Amino acid sequence: MSRTTEKGVEILFFCSAFFSAFLTLALFGFMLTLGLPLFAEGRFFSILIQPWAPHLGHFGIHPMIAGTLAISLLSMVFAFPLSLGCAILISVTSKGWTSRLLRKAVEMMTGIPTVIYGFVGIFLLVPLVREFFAAGSGMCVLTASLMLTLLVSPTMILFFCDSFERVPVSYGTAVLAVGGTEMQRFLHVTLPHSWPGILIGFTLAIGRALGDTLIALMIAGNAVQAPGSILDSARTLTAHIALVFAADFESLEFKAIFACGMFLYLLTTLLVMAVRLLGCKRKRWAR
Amino acid sequence: MMDKTVKIRTENLCFAYNGRTILRNSSMDFAEGEITAIVGPSGSGKSTFLLILNRLWEAIPRCALQGAVEMHFNGRYQDIYGRNYPVTLLRRQVGMVFQVPNPLPMSIYKNVAFPLQLKGGVAKENVRSRVEECLRKVRLWDEVHDRLHASALDLSGGQQQRLCMARALILRPEVLLLDEPTSALDHAAAKGIEQLLLELKQSCTILLVSHYLDQVSRIADSVVELNNGRLVRKVEYD
Amino acid sequence: MRRVLEQVVVHFSRLCGIILLGAVLTVIGYLFVHGWSSLGLSLIFGATPPLDALLMKRNVFNGLFPAMIGTLSLVVLAVCWAVPAGMAAGIYLAEYAGPKIKAVLNLFFDIMAGLPSIVVGLFGFAAAVFLNRKFSGAIHPCLLISSLALAFLVLPYITRTTQMALEGLPLSARMTALSLGATRLQNIVRVLVPQSLTGIVSGIILAIGRCAEDTAVIMLTGVVASTGVPRSLLSHYEALPFYIYYISAQYTDSEELATGYGAAIILLCICLVLFLLAFAIRKRISYYALYRA
Numbered sequence: 001m002s003r004t005t006e007k008g009v010e011i012l013f014f015c016s017a018f019f020s021a022f023l024t025l026a027l028f029g030f031m032l033t034l035g036l037p038l039f040a041e042g043r044f045f046s047i048l049i050q051p052w053a054p055h056l057g058h059f060g061i062h063p064m065i066a067g068t069l070a071i072s073l074l075s076m077v078f079a080f081p082l083s084l085g086c087a088i089l090i091s092v093t094s095k096g097w098t099s100r101l102l103r104k105a106v107e108m109m110t111g112i113p114t115v116i117y118g119f120v121g122i123f124l125l126v127p128l129v130r131e132f133f134a135a136g137s138g139m140c141v142l143t144a145s146l147m148l149t150l151l152v153s154p155t156m157i158l159f160f161c162d163s164f165e166r167v168p169v170s171y172g173t174a175v176l177a178v179g180g181t182e183m184q185r186f187l188h189v190t191l192p193h194s195w196p197g198i199l200i201g202f203t204l205a206i207g208r209a210l211g212d213t214l215i216a217l218m219i220a221g222n223a224v225q226a227p228g229s230i231l232d233s234a235r236t237l238t239a240h241i242a243l244v245f246a247a248d249f250e251s252l253e254f255k256a257i258f259a260c261g262m263f264l265y266l267l268t269t270l271l272v273m274a275v276r277l278l279g280c281k282r283k284r285w286a287r
Numbered sequence: 288m289m290d291k292t293v294k295i296r297t298e299n300l301c302f303a304y305n306g307r308t309i310l311r312n313s314s315m316d317f318a319e320g321e322i323t324a325i326v327g328p329s330g331s332g333k334s335t336f337l338l339i340l341n342r343l344w345e346a347i348p349r350c351a352l353q354g355a356v357e358m359h360f361n362g363r364y365q366d367i368y369g370r371n372y373p374v375t376l377l378r379r380q381v382g383m384v385f386q387v388p389n390p391l392p393m394s395i396y397k398n399v400a401f402p403l404q405l406k407g408g409v410a411k412e413n414v415r416s417r418v419e420e421c422l423r424k425v426r427l428w429d430e431v432h433d434r435l436h437a438s439a440l441d442l443s444g445g446q447q448q449r450l451c452m453a454r455a456l457i458l459r460p461e462v463l464l465l466d467e468p469t470s471a472l473d474h475a476a477a478k479g480i481e482q483l484l485l486e487l488k489q490s491c492t493i494l495l496v497s498h499y500l501d502q503v504s505r506i507a508d509s510v511v512e513l514n515n516g517r518l519v520r521k522v523e524y525d
Numbered sequence: 526m527r528r529v530l531e532q533v534v535v536h537f538s539r540l541c542g543i544i545l546l547g548a549v550l551t552v553i554g555y556l557f558v559h560g561w562s563s564l565g566l567s568l569i570f571g572a573t574p575p576l577d578a579l580l581m582k583r584n585v586f587n588g589l590f591p592a593m594i595g596t597l598s599l600v601v602l603a604v605c606w607a608v609p610a611g612m613a614a615g616i617y618l619a620e621y622a623g624p625k626i627k628a629v630l631n632l633f634f635d636i637m638a639g640l641p642s643i644v645v646g647l648f649g650f651a652a653a654v655f656l657n658r659k660f661s662g663a664i665h666p667c668l669l670i671s672s673l674a675l676a677f678l679v680l681p682y683i684t685r686t687t688q689m690a691l692e693g694l695p696l697s698a699r700m701t702a703l704s705l706g707a708t709r710l711q712n713i714v715r716v717l718v719p720q721s722l723t724g725i726v727s728g729i730i731l732a733i734g735r736c737a738e739d740t741a742v743i744m745l746t747g748v749v750a751s752t753g754v755p756r757s758l759l760s761h762y763e764a765l766p767f768y769i770y771y772i773s774a775q776y777t778d779s780e781e782l783a784t785g786y787g788a789a790i791i792l793l794c795i796c797l798v799l800f801l802l803a804f805a806i807r808k809r810i811s812y813y814a815l816y817r818a
Contacts, residue, residue: 006710013621016613020680021633027644030651085541093538102542109549111731111800112793113738115766119773119789120552123559150548157545183531204639211641213741218773238643238741245650245745261647268639272632346703347696379706389701391716402705405715458706 028265035258047259052224052240059256061263066226067234070141071216072209074230075148079209080202083153087160092186103161109154118218121147126219135231139221142230147215156205163197164190200278207271211264213238237264292359294319294462294492295340297518300354302332302339304347309335311516312354319359322484322493324507326500326521331513333496334386337464340494341381342367342374360461379406381462382455387471388447390439390454395431398439399453406458421453425483445476452483463487465495469502481506556793560786568787569593584753589788591754595668595762596795598755599743600736602672603679608729611680615687615725620713638681646745649674653746666747669758674742679732686728690721730803734796740766750775765792 038047038059050060090102121143130138167190175185213236221233222243235243241257295317302310309332317323325333338344339352357364360380367377379402390398399418403409409417418435422428427449431442439450448468455463465484469477484493485506497503503510510521570578571587578585585591614634618627649670656664664670694717702716703709718725748767755762765788772785 006708009710010621013613013617016610017617017622017630017684020610020614020637020684021630023677024633024637027640027648030648030655034651034654082541082545085538086545088534089538089542093535105546108797108800111734111796112549112552113766113796115738115740115769116556116789116793117552119769119785120555122773124551124555150545150552153545181531183535184527187531187534207639211639211643213641213643214770218770238641241643241647242741242744249654257647258651261644264641264644265636268641268644269636272635272639275635276632341704343700343704346700375706375708378704383704385697385701385704387697389697391701392720401702405702405705405707405711454705 028262031258031262031265035255035262038252038255038259047256048263052256054251054253059252059259061237061240061256061260063224063226064235064237064240064260065263067141067216067220068210068236068238070227070230070234071144071148071220071236072206074141074145075152075209076202076206078145078149079153079156079205082149083156083160083201083205084198086153086157087164088186090157091161091164091190092182103158106154106157110158114151114212114214117147117151118214121215121219133231137221137233139219139233140231141220141227141234144216144220144234145230147219148209148212151212151215152205152208155208156201159201159204160194160198163194163201166197167193196278200275203271203275203278207268210267210271211238212236213242217242291318291320293317294359295494296355296357296364297339298355298357300339300352300356302335302344302350302352302354304332304335304344304350306349308516310339310354310513310518313516313518315511315518315520317492317494317511318509319492320488321508322488322495322506324503324510325494325496325513326498326503326510327513329498331515333513334466336513336518337383337466337494337496340367340462340464341378341383343378343383345374358462379458380460381464382458382460384448384451384455384463384465384468386467388444388451390442390447390450392438392440394436395439395442395450396435398450399457402454402458417457418453421457424456424486425449425453426479427453445472445479448472448476448480449483452480456487459490461491463491463493465493467496467498470498477502553793556786556789560783560790563783563787564790568784569791581754589765589768589784589791591752592763592765592768592788593791594754595748595764596737596766598668598762599672599675599764600733602668602758603675603736604729604733606673606676607680607683607732610676611683611732612687612725614680615684616691616713616718618684618688619691620709620717634681634684637677638685642678642739642741643745645674645678646742648677649742649746663759665759666745666761667759668747668755668762671743671746671748671762674746675736675739678739678742679735682732682735683725683728687721687725690724690728691717693724694720726806727803730799730806734799737799738766738792738796740764740770743767744770765795 047060048065049062050058052058052060052063086102086106090099090106094102125143125146126138128138129140129143130136164186171193172185172189175189176182180188216236217239220236220239222235222239223233224235225232227234237260241260244253244257247253293316297316298314300310300313302308325336327333335344338347339356344350344352356367358367358381359365365372391401393401396418399421400414403414403417419428419432422431427446430446431437439447442450448471452468469480472480481502484495487493488508495507497507512519512521566575567588569575569588569590571585571590573583573585573588577583578588578590618630622630650666652673653664653666653670698720699712699717702712707715743764744767747761748764749761750763750768750771752761752763769785769788769792772781772788776782776785
């Protein structure tokens with residue numbers, strides 16, 4: 001390969017990296033430009049507080065913010081202990097081939113499509129919830145959170161397992177050498193040393209939960225009001241975007257979904273920064 | 288005595304790696320057609336010094352070099368750090384064998400032929416004959432000629448190191464740098480390598496980093512010690 | 526007291542495992558129980574003879590064939606855009622970028638990876654609007670736009686796996702070819718990338734799975750419920766995951782619902798097969814890249 005061809009290929013590598021980064025910025029730029037009419041009269045902060053009632057001229061996304069937070073946080077309440085428990089099962093409680101088999105099963109679970117969870121949710125879980133609680137339609141925050149738990153848990157479990165494995169073996173052998181059990185080694189050495197990794201896994205899972213569209217769209221009910229209880233129907237920002245998309249493009253209603261997009265973008269950026277800060281803490285911890 | 292040409296001239300070298308100074312204002316000449324052993328305390332930077340002679344330190348982060356290195360190629364002294372001197376050309380003229388054998392994860396044949404493929408412009412028949420020539424030189428041909436397409440990683444440690452030498456020799460380098468080439472080998476394999484170096488010194492200037500003083504006394508023509516950042520020539524051997 | 530805590534944790538972990546596995550098996554089992562009866566050639570090809578449908582001689586009206594072709598086209602196109610760009614960016618980050626540039630670019634790729642897929646879909650839609658106004662009125666949400674948006678969705682995964690695979694190689698692996706007179710690019714292409722193929726190809730296969738299952742992006746960039754096999758890059762198309770979503774909301778009788786179950790089973794099988802492929806292919810590709818003499 002001649003020098004000029006080599007130089008050309010290297011420039012191509014450079015351009016790919018920078019163009020991709022540029023697209024990320026362009027995305028935000030598009031959201032901003034297309035959502036601008038909505039912000040024109042200084043309505044920016046009112047968007048975050050007002051309710052959603054387009055016929056009254058209210059384009060607030062506050063109910064959707066509440067819905068997103070409610071569903072995501074509730075699913076994390078279920079998913080975090082579940083994932084931690086499963087990670088402990090794979091790393092500590094089970095041994096040898098059972099441990100490997102379980103881990104393979106969890107890895108395969110990460111490949112299950114989201115729409116499948118939504119589909120089964122509608123026809124299996126919703127009626128169950130409706131009958132069990134004898135209230136509402138069954139399409140509520142609780143149902144969506146339960147399915148979301150199944151969605152985010154496998155990745156979180158794998159992340160926790162990797163965090164446990166990264167703790168140097170030498171730390172734990174001291175416990176075993178004085179007659180401690182594997183569980184004692186885990187509780188006294190591995191767990192305290194992997195907290196930064198656990199927090200990172202938790203943050204990444206929250207990001208996944210906040211960003212999900214289909215599950216909330218299909219089984220959370222989509223009522224445009226902030227949920228008062230876990231049996232209330234709710235709408236997430238993501239589902240809102242999908243639903244309002246059917247409206248007329250020129251209307252202010254439509255522009256509001258770009259505001260949702262921007263809000264989600266900023267939320268993602270915050271979470272990424274949080275993960276980075278925790279990552280720095282993990283490096284310091286390791287030393 | 289002998290009036291040999293100086294093959295390598297280093298002047299006022301200052302080299303630091305990761306904040307640690309390896310060389311302080313050190314100069315040394317290396318004569319052509321000789322085996323020069325480089326000895327010194329553990330961790331003094333002998334291996335790193337070799338990396339200066341083929342500019343391989345540039346692939347390592349957090350290194351800094353000052354000073355000049357010249358080598359005698361094509362009838363005159365070339366500044367190997369000069370802007371116009373292609374580093375790829377230098378590395379074809381200066382071969383290197385590492386302490387731990389590092390065959391590429393390819394077949395035996397492809398390993399030895401690899402430098403020719405990188406250089407390009409060598410006909411297939413020539414490649415085949417050169418590979419055989421080099422494998423014979425390192426006494427590996429008889430052991431591997433019937434399994435040239437087997438993985439190089441299946442060879443024993445001694446065989447792998449001889450393979451790496453064949454690979455370094457296929458470009459017919461004028462200078463050969465060896466970093467403790469026998470430290471990972473057993474006694475018999477080590478003797479084989481030493482024998483090979485004695486045969487090679489007629490066509491090659493050889494610099495050998497070694498911890499084994501008996502090895503040094505067996506094959507080295509001159510000895511240089513790296514201590515405290517300085518290169519010092521020790522007693523000349525006959 | 527300590528012993529009690531340990532016993533509790535052990536039992537808790539077992540309980541969690543049972544709950545998770547039980548839940549997932551229930552989901553999958555429910556699908557199979559209700560969809561099993563609908564599986565068959567008529568699910569895919571409707572009333573049209575399979576051979577005619579495959580050779581594109583006749584249209585399929587009541588089958589999943591158009592949706593399957595739509596999903597296949599999406600995946601192939603998205604991978605064509607994303608793999609070269611993603612690998613190139615990953616190589617740049619691992620081999621050429623200085624520490625400050627690397628930190629900034631890594632931040633952008635992390636954000637890209639964390640974006641909700643519906644926001645990526647919105648980006649695709651906005652880009653289509655932009656192109657429509659600036660260039661040609663013929664450009665509207667279609668197969669091309671969807672594949673580009675999906676490529677944007679999976680690009681960070683491919684870049685990251687390439688970058689991590691290359692950075693994971695030890696220093697000695699990097700120096701070997703350089704010491705033999707290789708240029709930087711020769712080193713990367715002939716030695717470093719072949720040695721990292723395991724990780725890179727796994728990343729690509731997982732990206733394929735992501736493209737096959739995604740619904741949010743395609744909802745905003747051109748997928749429709751019924752239009753037949755995509756005629757060109759600029760036409761609307763159908764896709765399996767969208768079909769499943771659409772049926773769940775709009776089914777009119779139990780037969781239609783059964784096709785939804787059938788489609789769900791097919792999609793699940795496709796994704797799981799791709800996943801298993803990730804393990805099977807990895808080692809074979811590394812072998813062929815390195816050992817052919």
